Amino acid sequence: MSPSPSEPAAPDHFAALGQPRRYELDRNGLESAYLERARLLHPDRFTGAPAGERRRALEASAALNEGYRVLRDPVRRAEYLCKLSGIDVDSSEPQGGAPTMSQEFLVEMIERREAVDEAREAGVSALDRLRAEVEDEAETVLDDAIAALAAAEVRRAAEALVKRRYLQRLLDEIDEASTESP
Known part of the structure; x- marks a missing residue:
């Protein structure tokens, strides 16, 4: 299934990029998945669309970019896995x-x-x-x-x-x- 800006946000970065929720990832597979989804969600593809759809495309593209940045960074990926398990290492609360x-x-x-x-x-x-x-x-x-x-x-x-x-x-x-x- 291909991403669409009208679909609800994926539950997490792993799901958004079609990756298993684990630390070890295939970097080439991650990059391929990102490039494919980025192409489909690129805001330029929605220039003639209604404003709401353009906004959702921009938000979906930004979320995808953030997910890719997190998953390709070994430390951020480990911290994110902890967060998904209920422990936010960024939290002081x-x-x-x-x-x-x-x-x-x-x-x-x-x-x-x-x-x-x-x-x-x-x-x-x-x-x-x-x-x-x-x-x-x-x-x-x-x-x-x-x-x-x-x-x-x-x-x-x-x-x-x-x-x-x-x-x-x-x-x-x-x-x-x-x-x-x-």
Whole structure:
């Protein structure tokens, strides 16, 4: 069945793009499905249509584009799978289900931010070493999240994804320090 702007929105990005609701996806299949649907829903195909239909085509096209952006990005796809399972890692509200990080982990992040400051003072090579260390850890944490999703352990996956966000912020700080470092 081909998409139409008059049809109700698909229940999720996976359904909108004809993909199974799981982490592992065929990237070529995802891209092919996206291109086919994007062609069918392109707003230019509806230039002579009534205003309401043009608006729905534009909305459907925008939703399809967002779905494709989410599913082709490994981190966003994992976060989206958690959200579909009732745990919104973006939420700061208790009802959103996002895990809270332990006090121990938060203290560790504070210490690591201090390590960024120390590396900034030590120079670019120290920042590069720290970046490599944090990148490796972020990759390992994402692998943990993916394994947890495969085992249907969504809470554990969400915890790993929140931890990865902290690590990504740390990487951003390292990058910022690198641009400031002489």
